[in-house]
Amino acid sequence: MEQTVGLSEVKMRTSFEEQIKYSDEELVIVDNLREIPNMDNLRITFNIIAVCLRGKMEIDIAGESTLIHERQIAICHSHATLANCMVSPDFECNVLCIGDQLLRNILSSQILLWNQLLYSHRFVILDIAPQRLGIYEELRYQWQAEDSIFRREIITGLLRVALLQLCELLVKEKSSADDPVAVVECGTRIDSLFNRFLELVAKRKVKKIPVANYASELCITPKYLSTVCHTVSGKSPLKWISEYVIEDIIHYLKNTDLTAKEISDELGFPNASFFGKYVREHLGTTPNEYRKQLRLVPGAPKVT
16 A cells, blocks of 8 residues: 655654664755665655665656666655665665755745756656765765754755756756756746646645646636646646546556555546546556556566
């Protein structure tokens, strides 16, 4: 069964305890992570920035198998799902777990741009040049300086620098990748509404509800919500909702033993028949057949 995990749960996991170098209510910093705790079927309620120092890590993020190498940074937004994590014997990684409110406070007006770039992709893997790693070395030094008078303030300042650097890399990558999602001027109302809509969809367990319901929560009309989504992303609200629903369906089929009827109930479908039709429409086969395909087809080779 899927678990929802917040920052307090991260701090309580025994395999993390000895490696946590800094923690408070909104921030957990794990230094030189080598042993990965059980991360099967987790939906996180915080943002993750993982800097791979050595080795490799293979993990399913938002239903997609991902391989992270040395000198790469993995950025994963809150409310994503994590499963099937494997690491190489020489794996070392610095991990920052940041609550939504702290992330908004640190990035200030740039949070709109951050959300737009990240929610468009669910998660992002970035190559980091060696000279860019200096900020993370300084972070490691500061979070180990337990006698520092301004430890929290210095860490927050360094985090802002690191996050703004990542924003810059994300913008450059998007500009060179022929991505259809436009970067709307940060701070505009349309930008803010788009990000709030994606956050609403991502946070809901039952995502497949009428567009009008989301529009009502945003205090706008469904027509205007459609305009917002098309302007920023080139996709309709229904398309965004479907992508998130399919992500959840794949997660349940791949990582749980719930029946199609039980998954249908979990995700708020009116009945199993409607759920089966929805899966066939979007995945090309029945839920049970798709689950068999997932389990018969070997996954990517385990990292060694």
